[in-house]
Amino acid sequence: MDRFVYADNAATTRVSDSVVQAMLPFFTEHYGNPSSLYHIGQEAHAAVDEAREKVAKALGAAEQEIFFTSGGSEADNWAIKGVARKLGAQGKKHIITTKFEHHAVLHTVQALEKEGFEVTYLDVYHNGVVHPEDVAAAIRPDTCLVTIMYANNEIGTIQPVPQIGRICKDKGVLFHTDAVQAVGQVEIDVKDQCIDLLSLSGHKLHGPKGIGALYCRRGLRLPNLIEGGAQESGRRAGTENVPSIVGLGVAIEEACRDIPGRTREIKKLRDALIEEVLKIPRSRLNGDREQRLCGNANFCFEGIEGESLLLLLDFNGVAGSSGSACTSGSLDPSHVLLAIGLPHEIAHGSLRLSLGDYNTMEDVRHIAEVLPPIVQRLRDMSPLWDEIIKAEKESN
Amino acid sequence: MAYSEKVMDHFAHPRNVGELADANGVGEVGNSRCGDIMKMFIKVKDNVIEDVSFKTFGCGAAVATSSMATEMIKGKTLDEALKLTNKAVMEALDGLPPVKVHCSVLAEQAIKAAISDYYTRIGIDPLPIVGEIGDCEACHVH
Ligand SMILES: Cc1ncc(COP(=O)(O)O)c(C=O)c1O
Ligand code: FES
Numbered sequence A: 001m002d003r004f005v006y007a008d009n010a011a012t013t014r015v016s017d018s019v020v021q022a023m024l025p026f027f028t029e030h031y032g033n034p035s036s037l038y039h040i041g042q043e044a045h046a047a048v049d050e051a052r053e054k055v056a057k058a059l060g061a062a063e064q065e066i067f068f069t070s071g072g073s074e075a076d077n078w079a080i081k082g083v084a085r086k087l088g089a090q091g092k093k094h095i096i097t098t099k100f101e102h103h104a105v106l107h108t109v110q111a112l113e114k115e116g117f118e119v120t121y122l123d124v125y126h127n128g129v130v131h132p133e134d135v136a137a138a139i140r141p142d143t144c145l146v147t148i149m150y151a152n153n154e155i156g157t158i159q160p161v162p163q164i165g166r167i168c169k170d171k172g173v174l175f176h177t178d179a180v181q182a183v184g185q186v187e188i189d190v191k192d193q194c195i196d197l198l199s200l201s202g203h204k205l206h207g208p209k210g211i212g213a214l215y216c217r218r219g220l221r222l223p224n225l226i227e228g229g230a231q232e233s234g235r236r237a238g239t240e241n242v243p244s245i246v247g248l249g250v251a252i253e254e255a256c257r258d259i260p261g262r263t264r265e266i267k268k269l270r271d272a273l274i275e276e277v278l279k280i281p282r283s284r285l286n287g288d289r290e291q292r293l294c295g296n297a298n299f300c301f302e303g304i305e306g307e308s309l310l311l312l313l314d315f316n317g318v319a320g321s322s323g324s325a326c327t328s329g330s331l332d333p334s335h336v337l338l339a340i341g342l343p344h345e346i347a348h349g350s351l352r353l354s355l356g357d358y359n360t361m362e363d364v365r366h367i368a369e370v371l372p373p374i375v376q377r378l379r380d381m382s383p384l385w386d387e388i389i390k391a392e393k394e395s396n
Numbered sequence B: 001m002a003y004s005e006k007v008m009d010h011f012a013h014p015r016n017v018g019e020l021a022d023a024n025g026v027g028e029v030g031n032s033r034c035g036d037i038m039k040m041f042i043k044v045k046d047n048v049i050e051d052v053s054f055k056t057f058g059c060g061a062a063v064a065t066s067s068m069a070t071e072m073i074k075g076k077t078l079d080e081a082l083k084l085t086n087k088a089v090m091e092a093l094d095g096l097p098p099v100k101v102h103c104s105v106l107a108e109q110a111i112k113a114a115i116s117d118y119y120t121r122i123g124i125d126p127l128p129i130v131g132e133i134g135d136c137e138a139c140h141v142h
Helices: A017-023 A039-059 A072-088 A103-114 A132-138 A161-171 A242-257 A259-277 A306-315 A335-339 A361-380 A383-395 B005-012 B060-073 B078-082 B086-092 B098-121 B137-141
Strands: A066-069 A094-098 A118-122 A143-147 A174-178 A197-201 A212-216 A283-285 A296-301 A350-354 B025-031 B036-045 B048-057
Touching (some): A017 A242, A039 A066, A039 A212, A039 A242, A066 A072, A072 A143, A072 A197, A072 A212, A094 A103, A103 A118, A242 A259, A259 A296, A306 A350, A306 A361, A306 B005, A306 B060, A383 B036, A383 B048, B005 B060, B025 B098, B036 B060, B036 B098, B060 B086, B060 B098, B078 B098
Parallel strands (some): A143 A174, A174 A197
Antiparallel strands (some): A066 A212, A283 A296, A296 A350, B025 B036, B036 B048
């Protein structure tokens, strides 16, 4: 089997050629420290500024509101811990989030719970979408922060961020959104959408890994997470990762240049894939059918387990992922699938295929060809599938 | 987390997979909540496991340990089969990642469950011979 289909763009993406080309000179030519006064330092400094401009532009923000970080996880940690430290000191010790956040958010708020914060985890219902009125109802006088992801990384559902932002603004509560999966896929304007803090990451949009940014609204001064030198206006220490910052700048500019056009193409592939895969008996699509990222398809197949499925797909040249127990090294199935109400045994059999800019209709056809026999093969050796079929016969 | 070549081989080409029509001992362990169910079928004649097969719902390691375990007890006496430990199955597979140890425990238990069932069917109390079949330890963590 020679064909290789990369269908795990929600995990990470291939760095684009133009990003690589833009980065290269900053390793060997303009390798100066941006804090240095001589010319190769200043060249690097100018490049960082230019990248900051690009990130700001993609979000409808000002340059002074963008701070580079080591990735989405650091941005999430900084935003949440920063607000908690700032407002917790004033007695505001209540945080609102959802049940299906990325662990960069969930584990951060859980750590704060141990320090005496109270956290409300909003329901995301069967379609994986938060109800804005639930946010409004959960806000209390001591709420310091609402943190709700823009789009979910496993099931791809897009949250009603503009409505949530408006509610938070009206009630005077800070609003953070983890937009790691959404940037470049959804039109974002932090001012129109009343977003105070936003996390993003380079490697989900054909940029490098280990680089990200936090947008922090002007006038909102959070305590630092990383102390040290005076980089990033004294708010995030550490010599700038210049090549990666440059790469992120180019990547975000490319990703946000024509969001409707790019997503339309990917969506065509995604919809064809969903149509083919759902022909498999006892399969289901997880997450809202419409309100989802253009490349995301997340399925459950009854009677089989996710890791086995991934291994067999890999044998057949398809790279996907699963929220199943075994891949993550913990025995519990994905908290996201449990949050949308799936029973454990079905949540174990999940498959996420996430398409991106480099996929083609050929890729979709390949997946559609190899997947059904793999599912059948695993079902043939599954005692759980035997039970499902037996129960089906009995009920008929 | 990476699997050994042996694990991958047994996962890709499982031995003795399927249902044994003339089995006289069947054991099922694990549960779908944890994400693993193993079912073993044995055909015993004159105290010897003449044939054996399995069906498994679970991860790659669960399939591979089931497959390896069936190979290791085929043609063995019941007493020999009862001595098979999860450690021996793991060693035969050139090791398992730490989080997958419970899968090998499941394989050991599935054999014991099948042998218990055989003894029960022929009217012998299996408890003194096979002993208690505990739950997978990993099961109790959550
Ligand atoms: C929603 C979400 N948040 C945060 C992260 C973490 O970002 P990073 O890998 O850049 O730390 C990811 C992806 O890994 C993600 O999908
Ligand atoms: S049987 Fe595997 S965790 Fe319980």
